[in-house]
Amino acid sequence: MFTNKPTLSGERVTLRPVGPEHVDGLWELVSDPESKRLTGSHGTIDYETAKIWYGSRGDHDDRLDLAICAADDDTYVGEIVLNELDPHNLSCNLRIALVGPRAFGRGYGTEAIRLLLDHVFATTELHRVGLEVFDFNDRAAHVYRKVGFVEEGVRRDALRQDGRWHDSIIMSVLAPDWTVRSI
Template sequence: MKTETKMPVHFLKGNKVYLRPLDIDDSEIYFQMVYNTETRRLTGTQKSYTREQISSYIENKAGDSSSVLLLIALKETNEVIGDIALQDIDTINRSSHIRIAIDAEQNQGKGYGSEAITLMLEYGFGILNLHRIELEVFSFNNRAEHVYEKLGFKKEGIQRDRLYYDHQYHDAILMSMLEDEFRAMKKQMK
């Protein structure tokens, strides 16, 4: 009897990465990503979660129309390297919040995150018909701030002492992109 291998769904495809939905089989991968020390620091994650809580979170996301949570995987190997989400989708004001986490240091600085964000922006502005996508980055994450600016996000302000982490307070930098800015940037790239 032949066993079928489950092929990953390529929901949004780029050159180096693709974005795919999570399913309950991804609970262990997601659980391990939540406990990566550097990812926790960069995202300001302070809570701890059990495997059961992670499984429940993934199950609940399937029916949540206010967010789109996807895993980032390498096209070449199908290895999951992080996750990305559009959260707090507001269909009346056509806005959302984006967040991303690339799990391991060896996958950072290779353009994977930039490509994943671009794919998600394309989806948010082009399919979900959003007008504004915002994010926050902590002041100690200079590399991410630089990447977001390079992608076209504009600084809007600073929330002083927004995060208490590792015995000290850190500012959060608010950034956003509007649909016409994204479309103008895409035109320049062609």
């Protein structure tokens, strides 16, 4: 479904297919404590594995991995991914992560999500894009609601972080709803 790996341009960001040239940005992202906390990441990855990972994403037509680059200077500020494709039910998962405080609060995430959803609902048969966000990530939940995601439910105590349990909020956007919002 994702054989076409597009470059999508907006006012704040350009989304580009990830490749080994983005590994330094990915390394910054996965090494940033705040980014790890907000995404609930527990694992670690070494630099060479990150380079191999980004070098292989273009080979998969069941996912779309795009680097989020600042439009003004083309620096890597995060990634946005469509994965967990369910071709029978025309649905997939969206995940997004920014490199940390230098990228937060600048509208990069909002525009990246809008660009990607505009593209995917206009060029594929996808009907549903879902995601999960942890209950402590108010900034991300606000952005998801602002762009059109609707809360569907909660996975209670889905994440244990720093000795505390956190819920995961399940959200989605449907193609017919997106089409109406885009008119």
